[in-house]
Structure formats: C-alpha cells, structure tokens
Amino acid sequence: MTPLLQVSDLRVSFGRPRREVLHGISFSIAPGQRVGLIGESGSGKSVTALAVLGLLSETAAVTGSIRLAVPDGDGPTGRQLEVTTATEKQLAALRGDAYSMIFQEPMTALDPTMKVGRQVGELLGLHGHRIPGGSRSRVLEMLREVDLPEVGRIADSYPHQLSGGQRQRVLIAMALVNDPVLTICDEPTTALDVTAQAKVLQVLDRHFTQRSAATLFITHDLAVLAGVVDVAMVMLEGHVVEAGPIREVLADPWHPYTKGLVATSRLELARPGERLPTVADHFDRSIPVQGLREVPVSWEHRARVPGRPGGGA
C-alpha cells in the first residue's frame, strides 16, 4: 500500500545566516497508522508538522522531499504531491480536507471575531462537500461527535465564550469535519488542565478508531502519547534518535534521552519529597546527537542510531 505521507531527508533551516533546525529526517505514515512524535521543547517537532502541510513561514528553507498521497473521493489515487515544490493552490486543496492539523493553543487558534459554528461550517463548503441535511446539521453533528454539550448554543458562540477544553474540541471538530485520512495533532492538550485533556484525548482516540484514520501525534508528554498512538519517534535537536512500537519504546528505552524522558514522566511513582529523576541524569548534552537515517516503513522493528549512543547510564 502506498503510504499517505512519505518524508525523506527533510532539512529545514531558518534565518540568515542559515541555521538548520531539522537535520535530515525520514519517515512515512501508512493509512490508518497512528504515529507519535516525542521530544523536548525546541527539538523540531512543530517544524516537522508544519513542513508536512507546507505551513512553515516563508523565512524557512526546506530541502528533501515530503510526499502526500492525493486521494480521490474515497481512496488514494496513487498520485503523490511533492509538498516542497507544490503551489499554494495545490496544497490548499489538500489541507483541511484529506490532511488536517490541530494546534496546541486553543486560546488563539480560533478567529475571535467569528462564531465557531461558522468556522467549522465554512470548511465544509470550502472543499465542496455537499451535505444532504445542510451544513448546519453536519456542523452540529460534528460538535456532538467531539463530546460538546448543548451543541446548538456552542455553535452560536464566539470562541471567547467557551472554555479552553471546549475550544480545543471545536478545533478538533474543524480538523475532522472533512474526514481527513491523516490528522496532525501538534501538542493538542498541553494548554489544557488534566480534566480537559482527558476528554480531548478520548475524543481523538474514538475518532481515529471509528474512521481508521491515520495521525501524526506530537507531544512532549509520554503519558499522553501512550494512550493514543501505536508507534512513536523520538526527536532530539533536529534528529530522530529512536523509533518503534510505542510499548517497546516505553518499556525499553534505548537512547539515553528517551530513558531520561521515561523516568521523569512517572511523577506518580516518585515518593513525595524525594528527588525526582531528570533527563539530565541519563543523558549528557555535551555529546553531539546523531540521528537515524531512516525509519522503517513498517514500523515493526525498533530503529536506533548505529554505534554507541551518547553518554548516560
């Protein structure tokens, strides 16, 4: 089966003089596959996500290749679009339709001057989907699907009238309204409190299961990731340093950074008052990071950087 997304040797740099922030990463996502992307702040997760949909700011220079399968109605056509060279028009046709994205910050990601129902609804019309019951009913249905209460009232609300968790769910509704084959979720829950986060994760999980849709799920929180994805990549300083099935990565982290991450993520295990384990306990920053050249398409096996990984216990 052709993958939905095929990224090879993706390099992104910014500014003048050029500063490379992604140092050649490669991976692919098959239909229905749920891929996680973890890594510390600034490791290049968002840049990867934005590059995939061609949404990087114009100061970015992108090399390598990103190919998106172009679907036709229900399934992939076998045609692929090269994002790095595509026109804005070609990309716009795919964005929000077959490929969609959910951003981190629910407070600012919605247009404050437009009722949310309309913001969801206009995406239906934009991609030319004719809805039998009218777009309003589809919008309400979608809002219901993301577990929002009183969907009628919410559809007629402005973003500021909703809570953070509600807004994030509206954003999810916007991303999912056209039944995308791949949804990129860029830290969709970090801005939420624990209760709102739990709800949002539940909604996403249900949606992906029901539609057998693929996702690229970005977070720095392993605990969040564990409930959503099947396979995961670990990023560090613009490199993918480890990849494989999520259980294996968590159970037996191989890269010292991953080890540290797993250790710090288990806050509830620590005894109150006791010193918490940190990433730095496992991983020596002074050693240059080496990245994976490739992530196996099948994701069945763990992939690791050849040779000895840097420092740590």
Place this chain on the structure above:
Amino acid sequence: MPPRVPLSVPLRLLQRLGVFVASVVVASLLVFLVASALPGNVAQVVLGVQATPEAVARLEQEFGLDRPWPVRYGAWFAGLLRFDLGRSYLTGQPVLDQVLPRLGVTSWLVGLAMVLALLVAVPLGMWAAVRRRHADGFLASALSQVGLAVPSFWLGILASLVFAVQLGWFPANGYVPLSAGFGPWARHLVLPVVALSAVQSAVLARYVRSATVEVLHEDYYRTARAGGWRTVQALLRHGLRNMSLSVVTVVGLQLATLLAGAIIIESVFALPGLGRLLLDAVAQRDLMVVQGVVLLLVVAVLAINALVDMSYALLDPRLRIERGQVR
C-alpha cells in the same frame, strides 16, 4: 461587605452620555477662551485701515464686545442650548446658517477621502505585508512612504494642472451641490478627494501593513490555512475583521488630521467648505464663526471617538458585554 453591583447597560450608556455632555461643555469654554484670546479685533477688520478709533469703539459696542467675557460666554452658551451658535459679526447672519451648507461640502470631502484612503490603503498595506520579503512588497511600502512625503497642496496643484488643465477630464476647482446632479457633483469632487486622500492612504497603509503582519503571526490565521484557505483568502476571511480594530482606531485618529488637511485642499480647489470658512473667520477675527466652527469640530471628533469606542464591541465580540458572560 456588600458586593459591588455592576451598572446595568442603560445606566452605562447614560454615564457615557454624561461624560460626553460634560466634555462638550468644557470644550465650549475652552473654545471660547482661546477664541477670545486671539489678538486682533473684528471691528477693526470690518472698518478697514482708515477707521477712526471712535468708530471702532462704537462698532465694538454694537457687537457687544465691550462686555466682560463671562457675560459673553454666558450669552453664547445659553444660545448653544437652543442650538443657536450666535450671529456672525461680519455678516450679521446666524452662524448656523453659514456653517450648515459648508458642513455638507467638508463632510463629503473628508468622508469620501477617508473611504478612498481605505480602498487604497487596505489592499496596498496587505500587499506590502504579505509580500514584505519580496521586492514588490517593499515597493508597495515605499510607495506608501512617498505619499507621506508630498505636501497635499502641491499634490492638489499638480492634480489640477494635469487632469483639469492639460487633460480637461475634471473641472480644475469649484463645487456644485449634489442637488445639482450626481455627475457634476462627483466630477468636481474627484480631484480634491484624491489629493486629500493621498496622505491618508499612505498613513493608513502603514497601519494596515503592520496590522496585517500581526495577523500573519496569529495562530488563527495558521488554523485557517491549515483548514484549506489560501493565503489571501485566509487573510480576507479571518484577517480583515481582526485587523479592523486597529485600523478603525487609526481612522478615528486620522479624522482630525483630515479636517486640518481639508482646509488646504479647500483653498487649492476653491471649495466652499468649513475649513475655508474657519480660515477666513480667523483671519477676520469673526469670533462667533470661529467659536461655532471649532466647537463643531470638537463635537465631531468627540462623537467620532465615542463611535470608534463603540464600534470596537461591534467588531470584536470579545469586547461585548453580555448578560451572565465573563469578560
């Protein structure tokens, strides 16, 4: 401690109105004092260079200028309450009768110039923002800068030289009221409006540009693009309204500038507007007219600022006060 009870909406409106009225009263006093403080004397102007001091004194008395200022202010203010701006010293006519026909001319001039400025500045500023890293965007920025650098009276002179004298497309100057037909009215206003709006367009374009740059950095803009809108579509659908807040503020701010600019444009194009009335009245120290016109301007600017404040809520739902709603 009892909780503070927030004012109800009608009460807040009333409060606002109260502030507005108080401002107008204070403004009227200030206007009066400044006008009275202007050196020179209308009686002398009326009687001309040959006048004897006795004649001047008699005329001053006739005008009531010999009374102490609180009395004069009181009389004027009492008139204001009846919408009576007093009578011009020079012509003996009610000031209001002089002001109203000219108010029309100036309103059209300023209003249309503002509209034109918006029509030019919004696309130009957006273009300059979207393409700011390209040569054409830089050119658009530079173009708006040039508009700032040319004095509007020269622009007016040049425009009338080229389009009226050389090409004969439009009348060189003068005004006909709208009641004389749309065509002639419009033809007479084209050049002055263009000349007046040039500077405004430039100023506005700069604000639109920076507001657009803000929008380009906004998350919701990125959301819109991720949803499938193209750059320009996203900007128009989701950027315009968000930008309008800062642009409206500037429009409100620029209005006073525009009124000042109108004085010069009205001279260059021989339009019978308020600006020229004010200029002539000041030159001749027809203080009643000066007071009337300036008070009118002050009230207009206050009213426009109040409108701008109110339009915020219209443009940005976050600023609306709703029952049972936070913030």
Place this chain on the structure above:
Amino acid sequence: MSEQPLYQVRDVVRRYGHAARPAVDHVSLDLAAGERLGIVGESGSGKSTLVRMMAALDRPTAGSIRFRDTEISGLPERRLGFLRASVQMVFQDPRSSLDPRMTVGASITEPLRSPLLRRRAGVPADTRARLEEVMAQVGLDPADARRFPHEFSGGQRQRIAIARALAPRPQVLVADEPVSALDVSVRAQVLNLLADLVASEGLTLVLVSHDLAVVRHLCDRVAVMSSGRVVETGTVEQVWSAPRDAYTRTLLAAVPRLPLP
C-alpha cells in the same frame, strides 16, 4: 495548630466586572509558617485569583486576608512593603513573566532595588553579591546575568523567575503553576529545585497546579478548588489516596499515567 497562622483568609470573594459568578466565592483558608500548601483545580476554578489576592496583587471584592495579623486587603501599595519583603511569587509562564527588555540580572535584583523593600530587615543590601548567590542557588551561571530572557530556554527562564523571587529572602513563596508551561524534560528539574529551596531556606510554600501529582510531590497539605470554592482540604496523602469529594476523584482520574509497571 497551636501557634498563630501566618495567613488567615476569611470569606474572600472576588468578582470580575460584570461576571455572573464570582471567580473566588467565599473561600477561607489558614496557612501556618513552614507549611507547604497545594491548591489544585481545573482551569478557571479561581486558583490564580486566590493566590494573587494573597500576594496583594489583586483586591478582594469582599472578605478579609490577614498576614501576620495585619489586614492586607485594603492596604495601599506603599504600605505593603512588609508583605512584599516576605511574600514572593513565581508565575506560570516563564516567557511573559520576565521583561523582554531587561537583562536577567536586572530582573532578578529588581526586588532588592525596590523602594518598598530596600532597607527592610532581612532584605539583602548587597545587590551584586545576592545576585550571584541566588543565581548559583538555582543553577545558573552568574556570568549570564547580562543576557536577555529570550536567550534562555523555558526551564532556564523559570529558574530566573525563581531566583528573582528568592532574592529578597522571603518567608513565603507563592508559585502559580510554575511547571505547567514547561516540557516534561525540564519539569522535574524545576520541581527538584523548588523542593531543595523550600527545604534549605525553610520556606513556606503555596503551590498552584492543575496536576495533583505535582502538588503531591511538593506539598503536605492540599486545597481542591472548583468553581471558585474550596471543595476539599486535607493532607496530601489523605486526598491522594482517599478523596472525599467527587470532583477530586475526577481530577485524580484524569491524570494520564504511563501504562508500565
């Protein structure tokens, strides 16, 4: 509790503008010296509002807050010196709580140069020395004092904010979600730092978080807030292992855990 509590919060209400429901609704709390109090609750439950009033950065609409037997809720800024010298605050977002146009060193020593705090008992007089001391304490190189906030990572910036709060040697440290904006890899560092400081300086701590696990780690007592009210208080272990309130249980259940042994 035999001795007089440091803070006495009584029936405090705070209503914002025209809001229908107060953000903080008749809250009463006591805080003893040396105690470590956690305040948890979902977003919008009024946690920040409450601690801001305790730090006299906001005024209650009604109710009273006493610090060391002095009523602070109505005091004008110029008479708050004693409080400012004793109570310092760390905010949630390390990006926005530092002035982008001020060097880190200037930010940290700002409280020391404040006219309200200067020459108060306990507030260090030697600014330079104290700067180097606190920077070392939070694990920053004192040589970095001349750099600007944007040149630091999120974790580092939060350390800077903590250093700034420590500078005047306060007795009480109020931390409003100090780790929520941080990525997990640095979260542990900051929590460890706070734990160390509280222990070594004998600080009284008020820690706000929406994550009970964070509170459990640092605090001995916890107050659970919902819709502006305190719905449950108790020792951390008590609330953690046997929550009485239904809302507390939801909060606990919502914390994601790694599915590992």
Place this chain on the structure above:
Amino acid sequence: KDTSGGHVPANSLVIGATAEPPTLDPTKNNAAAIPQVLLYNVYETLVRVDSSGNLHGLLAQEWQVSPDRRTYTFRLDPAATFASGRRLTATDVKWSFDRIKSPDTSSVLRTQMAVVQDVQAKDPSTLVVSLKRPSNSWLWNMSSTAGIVIDSQAAGDLAATPAGSGPYLVNEWTKGSQVVLARNPKYWATPPRVENVTFRYFSDATAMNSAMLSGDLNVISNVQAPQALDRFSDPEKYTVLQGTTNGEVVLGMNNRNKALSDPRVRQALTYAIDRKALLDSVWAGKGTLIGSMVPPTDPWYEDLSGAYPYDPAKAKQLLKEAGYESGLTLRMRLPTLAYAKGAGQFIQSQLAAVGVTVVIDELEFPARWIDVVMRQSDYDLTIVAHVEPRDMVNFADPEYYWHYDSAEFRRLMAAADAGTPQEYIDDQRVAARVLSRDAAADWLFLLPNLVVTTPNVSGINANATSLSFDVTKASVGS
C-alpha cells in the same frame, strides 16, 4: 445649469476674483470686495469715474457748483429708476446720504460725508448739497461707495439683498464660492450686453489660474501672481490687459522712530533700494515705478520715479551725515501678503549693503497687522499697498501710522481741497513733490492691473481707477 466649471455659458462673464464680499452692504463694511461687485454694476452714484480718472455724470445729468464752491446742485436723470421699477428721486439720494452721515452708523464713510452741511431734495430731480467748506475730494468721494444711492423703499436686509438702480441685480450668492449678477430687466438707461455675470472667489491664486486655463472662467479680474502671467501669453486664447491701479506699494517708515524722523535717513533708505530690480524680483517686472503717492491716472501725476536713483554710496553718505555711520537697526513688520514678504526680503538684503540691519517679523493680515502697525504704530518699517483712490491725503494726518508731520504738506492739501478744480490739481502736484522730497515713505511701485480675458470678451477697462470691477460696458462675442 452648471456654471462653476467646464464651459462658460453663452453671453455670460465668469470672473475670477480673490476676496469674497463678507456682506452685500458696502456702507457697513470696508472690504474692497463689496464695491468690486456692486459699485456701478448694482448700485449707482451721482457721478462716476472713467478709466482715465475723470468724473462724469451717472445718475446726475449735470451739476453746478456755487462760486464759493460750497453748494452743489445736481440735476438727476428723470428716467432713472430703481430695480424695483420705482423712480429714483432726489429724496432717495438725500435718504442715502443722510444714512451715511447719521451718527449711529459706524461706517468709515462717515468721515467722507462729514464735510456735508446739509442735503436737500428741492424737487424730485434736483438735489442741493451744501458743504461746511469747499472740498474737491467730496465730489470725488461721491463717485465711490459713499455716494451710492439706495432705494429707500426697498432697503430691507441690505446685507443680503441690495436695492440699487444699476444695470445688474444680485441673483444668487453662494457663500464661499460665488456671487451671480443677472441683467436688470427694468434698467433705466442703455441695458448692458452681457446677461449673467458671475464673480467666483479663489483664495488661492494658482487655483484661479487653473480655472481660467481649464475654461471655467473667461475673465481673471486681477492676476495675483504675475510670475504666472506667461501661461496666458498665447494671444489666440487669451487677451491680457495691463493697466494701472490705485494700489501704491508703500514702504512705510515710522516717523516717530528717532532715526526715521530724520529726512536724510529716509532719503538714504530710498537711495539704497533698487526699485526696478525689486519690481522684477517681486512682481515679475509688472507694475509701474511711481516715486510718490500718485498713480498715473490722477490728473496731477508726474513721473517722480527718478528722484532717488539707486545709489548705495549716496545712501551711505547720507547715513553718515545723519550720524548712523556705524549702523542702524530697524524692525520691519510685514503683513502676510505675497508682495510685502517678497519686497521685505529684497529690501533687507539691499539695506544690509549700506549698513542698515533690518529685522523682519511677519504679522497675520489683516487682524494682527492692522492692530499692531496701524493702531499701535509699533514698527519701524512696514510694507503695504494702499489701494484706495486718491489716498495721498493720508500723509496729511500726523496721527496716521506713518506719523509724517509736515505743515507745508498739510497746508498744500487743505488748499487743494478748498481750491478750484485747477488749483486742486496744481496743489496736489506740488504736495506730491513735497512727499518725494521729504522721502516721507518709499513708494516701491504701483500694483499693476492684470486682467486676463478670453479674446471674445471686450469692454473691460485696463485701468482700475475705482473700486468697481465695472462690467456695464462689457460684451462677450461668440
């Protein structure tokens, strides 16, 4: 109808002018813009002045002066009627004159009428005016605003609705833009040829020129920026009439200033200024060099412009004699008028060359300048054009802002006014020479009258001898 742009309607004059009348009552306000429109065109006088400066009868068919020259008997034209159709009688003239004489009018014209003892309407067409003393200037003044005859029955709101006997009526007054005159259908004498006359007002000289160039005007009443006259040089399209006015541009010297009270200093300043070059620089060489307070259209005119040739050396010499060898500083307070500013700048530079430092200071005109210079005499030098006809008499008033105080001059002027017409001319001529000799002021130049018309317009005077822009003889070809 669109009269304000595009093309001028047939058989009409559209005249560009600079200042708009503030009111339409010429007796209440001294603004020159009022008689410009109304005098002779709408209001008529007993006598009028022609383009060479001579008096002719208008409403008066003829008049006799008594041997003691104190009684004037006018025979009014029996055909004369007001625009209302009512016959114009001696009673109306008496009413009009008395109105100006009346003590409760503050009009400046009252001083011109002050010499009148008594006005009597002997019968409908005979008017007898007796004066307190003989006065030549009185009759002259009667040819101007002071002498207009108002319809005593129709005099309501004269500020808005004139009631005269002239060939035109005020048809429309759009404030801020124009006054439109229409032919008086009941005019008692030869009706004028042009049907409608519009005076359009421009505060900006360039705007007026543009209007002419784009065909919105067919007459410019007086070009205000002579540098731009080249634009109208094509004789196929424009006719330029170059005549004289009564506007002497006077460099006034305050005789109360110690230095300036010394005739040698005044003469020195006069020698130090190259008036020919000044005229070229300031007014594009248009205008006339005069040398005293007399325009060439006055009967006693003689060319005195050569009396003080440009001679800086002589100027220095005179200053030295007067004791100002080491320099002299004078304050020049200028009205904000183009010619004054230009001339001031020029003069400052030339006086600097003879060791006189001029400090310039501009005063808003009219309000400030009149107040400071004319009322308070707080100045040393100033420049302004005196546009009234026959205004040399101002030098006879030592209180006038120049404070020129010469018994000889006063005596000559009094004698002139009281003398026979011939004595009037002779004495005025001598008086003008006295002024020149004393360098009472420096008459920089006489403002030109620069009228531009389209070639089909005729009957407009080149010289502006009165305050009227007289359109009664104008005609427009096709």
Place this chain on the structure above:
Amino acid sequence: MKRAALVIGLVLVAGTVLTALLSLAWTPYDPLAVVPANRLMGPGPGHWLGTDGYGIDLLSRIMVGARIAVLVGVVAVAIAALVGVPLGILAGTAAKAERWPRLVADVVMRGNDILYAFPAMLLAILLAAVLGGSTATAMIAIGVANIPPFLRVARAATLQVSVSDFVTAARGAGIGRFGIAVRHVLPNIAPVVAVQASLAFGMSILSEAALSYLGLSTPLPTPTWGRMLNEAQPYAWSDPLLAVWPGLAIGLAVLGFNLLGDGLRDLLDPRLRESVQ
C-alpha cells in the same frame, strides 16, 4: 529588506542632519543676499540647483532650510512625546486602577480628545501673539498639536503592556507604579512610540510649511523648505524646478525618518530579535 529600510533611513537622516550642520559653517553662496542680475538661472556649474526669483542660490537655501526642518521636527516631536507619552502611560496604567486615578485618566483622555479637535493653527496664532511669529512658535504649536496621537498610542500600548505577567511580577517584587512605568512600560512601548515619532516628524516638517505660509513660523528671510515651496508656487508654470528642490528635500527627509522609524521598530521587536538569535 528590513535592514535595507534601516540603512536607507539612516543614510537619508544623516544626510539631512549633516547638511544642516554643514550649513552652519559653509554654504556655496550667501543664502540671504539678493543678486538681481542672477534671477532665475537654471541649474548649472555656478549654481548647481539654479537660483530663485531674487537671484539667491537655491542650494544654499536648501542647506539652510535643512536646519529649520531638523530643528522643528526634532523639537516638535520631542514636545509631543515628552508630554504625550507620560500622560499616555498615566492614562493607561490608571485605567485599571481604583476610582481616583481612573477619574484622572478619564479627564486626561477627554482633554486629549478636545485638544485633538482643536485646529493647530489657532494655537499657533495665539502663540504668535505672545512670542511673535518664530520657529519656536511653530515648534511649540506643532508639538502641542501632536500630543494627542502620542498620548493615544502610548495609552493603548500601555494597556497592553500593563496586563502582561512581567508587570504583575514587578508589582509582586515591590516596584511601585512609577517604577513600573519607567522601568517596564516605557521600554516596552518604545517601538510603537518610535514609529509614531517618525510619522510625526514628517508631518511636522509639512506643518511648519503651512504655518510659515501664515507668517506664524520662522520669520523672513531665513529660508525654510516650506517657505521655498510657497514662494515657488507662482513659478509653477515657468520655473517648476523652484518647487522641485524643496519638495525633494522634504520628501527625502520625511522618507528617511519614516524608514528609520520602521527599521528601529523592527530592531526593537523582541520577536524579530529572537529569530535572528
């Protein structure tokens, strides 16, 4: 392109300022001496820009004019900023405060609105009566007339800054209202004020031209660019260059200050600094 704006702006502004300074020491000809024989010469080797209707060298006049332009621009903007910005900060910080300061802020804002509507010309006439028509009159009148936009801009920016966490943090650190205004608000609103200042600078030069037309500014014979433009008006047909030179000078100076303002804003913007870090 951002750097280009800054560099071009700097070059133009420096050019204007240096010209002004140079004119104090040297001009090719006496900028006041009337030479009737040299009237209206075109540009040529002797007079690079030609001469005017009095035979005065135009280059010399342009150079001296730069002096007034820079002086009026700088002083007027300084007056406007020194009054407007503190009041704006006051109004901005007080808007969130208790009753009394808020009332003061309201009064300041309404007063500002009234001042804004007041024609600058009236102020200038009034001042001219007291001080005489002088450069100082024009500078003060233009400066005062420019206070309202500065005040508004500063207030809006202050409102934004004063809700930011670092201001709250500073209050928590015991910094009083004044300290916050000086140490935090002022530096953070500086970019917006810089842009406003550059806009106001250009406008001031043009306003001076208008006031000098009414005799309310620099007295004769000192050449200012505005006066040169006014004097060139009658020559619009015959010698258009007379207007072109001062027009160009005004244009370049205004352009320079605007570009400089833009460049400064970008330079002071932490967002942009971060990306070039």
